[in-house]
Amino acid sequence: MRNNGKATIREVAREAGVSIATVSHVMQGKASLHTTETVQRVRSIAEGLAYSPNRVAQSLSSRRTKTLGLVIESRIAGRFTTNPFCTAVLDGFLECTSEADYQVKIVSLRQDDLEYVANCIGDGSMDAVGLLAPTVDGPLITWARTARIPNVLIGSLPDEVRLSGVDVDDSTTVYEVVCWLIALGHRRIGIITGPPTQWSALRRENAYLRALEEAGLEQDPALRYVGNYEPSSGNAGVTALLMADPPPTAVICGNDSVAIGAIETLHKMHIRVPEDISIVGFDNHEIAKLSRPPLTTIRQPLHEMGMKAAEMLMNAMDHGGVLAPSVVIFPGSLVKRRSVCKPPERSIRGGQ
C-alpha cells in the first residue's frame, strides 16, 4: 500500500494467486486469454481492493496516454470566457473523447518561442493535439509543420497542403453574404475584419473583395477597418467607416461581439439599425439573438468541428499514430434576423 493508499496490480496478483501479467490481461478485457474461473477471481479481488489501473504507469508502459491536448496560443486574450469559439470547440472535443475513454488536457501557452511550445506539447503527456485557431506564421503552425505527434488545426486553417485541420468555409459564406447584400441594393458595404494574424480574417476579407469585384463595385479602402474580434473594435471600426464618402449602408463584422459593439455606437449616434445601416455578425453566439435588433449572423458549426478534430486525432492513434494530411471543411450558414434590410433611399450623410 503506497501510491496514496491505492492498491496496485501487484497486490491484486498476490491476493488472487496469479501473476501481474494475468491481472493486466483481465483488466484489459482480454478475458479470452484465461479461464473463466481465473478471470472471475481476479475481477472479484480487484473489486474488493477497489483496484483500478494507474493511468500514468499504463501510459509509460504502453506508450499511449489516451490523452488529447487542446492548445491555445498565448495571444488569445481571455481564453474561454471571452472566446465562444474556444468554448464550443472544447465541448465538441469533450463529447467525442469522453465516449472513447480519452481524456483531454488544456494547454494554455504562455510564450511564443518554438522551443517552449515544442516542449509543452511534446512532453509526452498527450498522444495528439488540437490547435485552436493558430496565428498566421505563429508558433503553433511552425510547430505543426515538423511535429512528431498527430495534430489538427481547428479554425483559421492556412492553405498548406501538409497540415491537417478542420475549418468552416467562411470564404464561400462571406462571398454569399456580400452577394445577398448587393442583391438587397447595397452598394457601399463596409467590413470590420478580424486581426490579420488570423487566416480566417484574411480569407473573409478576400471573399468580400472578390464579391465586390465581381459585382463591379468599387473596393474602397475607407470601407475596410482592421479589427481584432473585441467589442471595442466594433465601436472604433464603425466610427471609422462612417467617415467614408459616401458612408456604408451595410457593415460586415468580424464576430458577434464586434457587431454588438458597432450597434452600440450607432445607437449612440442615433443612427438606426438596420434602417440606416445593416449589420452582419459572425458566429451566431448566444448574444446574437439577444441583441437589439437581433443580429443577422453567420453560424459556424463549432461543436461539430471540435468533435471532428477529436475524432481525427483518435483515429490517427488507432492507426499507428500517423495522420495523413487531411482537411475537413464545414459549411457556414447565414442566420437571418433583423439587423439587415434594404439600404435607405438616401445616404445618412445626405446621399451620394
Place this chain on the structure above:
Amino acid sequence: MRNNGKATIREVAREAGVSIATVSHVMQGKASLHTTETVQRVRSIAEGLAYSPNRVAQSLSSRRTKTLGLVIESRIAGRFTTNPFCTAVLDGFLECTSEADYQVKIVSLRQDDLEYVANCIGDGSMDAVGLLAPTVDGPLITWARTARIPNVLIGSLPDEVRLSGVDVDDSTTVYEVVCWLIALGHRRIGIITGPPTQWSALRRENAYLRALEEAGLEQDPALRYVGNYEPSSGNAGVTALLMADPPPTAVICGNDSVAIGAIETLHKMHIRVPEDISIVGFDNHEIAKLSRPPLTTIRQPLHEMGMKAAEMLMNAMDHGGVLAPSVVIFPGSLVKRRSVCKPPERSIRGGQ
C-alpha cells in the same frame, strides 16, 4: 531513438559523458550540485538534441503529475457552452496553473456511480482536483468525503465541515437583494429557483425566505417556482408565478439566462419590465447588459474562485499532498441596471 524519435535522458547522458542522474539534476535546475562545466555541457547537449523530459516518466517516478483535474458531473447539460459558470472558473483555473507549470485535465463524467467516478478521478493522472458545482448528495460529494487526493468543491458548497471548497456568499447577497426590493416597496416577491439538487439553489431560497420573514411578509408557495437554470424555466416560471394572487411585482431568477427567458415571456404578454414587474438575475453574464432592459443581477467572482481553487490545490501538493479542510467564501455583489424599479401603484391584475 524511440519515443516518437524524441531524445531520452539516456542519450543526453551518453553524449555528455555523464550519468543519467546528473542529467536529471541539471534538468531540474539543481545546478549547485555540479560543476559549472558539467552543467553547461549537459545543457548544451540537451539543447542540441532538443531534449525535454518525458512528463509521464517524471510523474511515475516522482509520484507527482503536476496536473490538476477539473471535474464536471454528468448531469451538467451542455457543459461549457451553456454554462458560463464552468467557463469562467476554467479560465481562472488555467491562469493560476499555467504560471506554476501545472497542467489541467478536464474530466467530464459520463456516469454517476461512485465506482466509476472514483476510478476516473483516481486514475493517478491528476494530483488533485477541483469539483465543479457538485450536486447535493451526488457522486462528486460522496467521492470527496473519502477521497485520497486533495480536492476542492467549486460553487454549491454544502455545509460540511470536512470538505474544502470555494464559493460565493450567495446567501447574504440574496438576503440583501430581497431587503432592497422590500425597501423599494415590493411586497409580493417571487423566486424562480435553481434545481434543488444544487446547494446554492437551496441556500438562495432560504435566504429569500428569511428576508421575507424578517420583514413580516407572507411566504406564499405560489410565489416560488422550481427551475433548473435553463432559459425555459424562466418562461415557465414567470407564467406560473403570474397565477399567484396577488401576482408578484418582482421576481428573482436563478441565473441570467432564466431572467432573460422570463423577460421574453413577459414581453409577449405585454407586461412591462420593470414598470409592471422587476426582474433580478444572477451571474452578471455578458448577456446581462445586452438584455432589454439591461438586467439587474448578482455578480459572482467566478474567475477569482477558479484561481483560488487552483491555488489551494497546488499549495496542498507543496505540503505533502494534504489539504486541511478549508473554505473560502467570496462576496457576491449586486449590479444594478434597469430591470428593477419600484412596484407599480396597482397590481397588474387590478391590485389587491
Place this chain on the structure above:
DNA sequence: CTGAAAGCGCTTACAG
C-alpha cells in the same frame, strides 16, 4: 492458459 522478465523514461536516496 499462465508467468518470468524486460522495459517504458525518469527520480531519488545512497554510497563514494
Place this chain on the structure above:
DNA sequence: CTGAAAGCGCTTACAG
C-alpha cells in the same frame, strides 16, 4: 561533485 542501482506501476512479447 558524481554515478550505480532500485524503483515508480504498468504492458508486452516470449517461452512454456
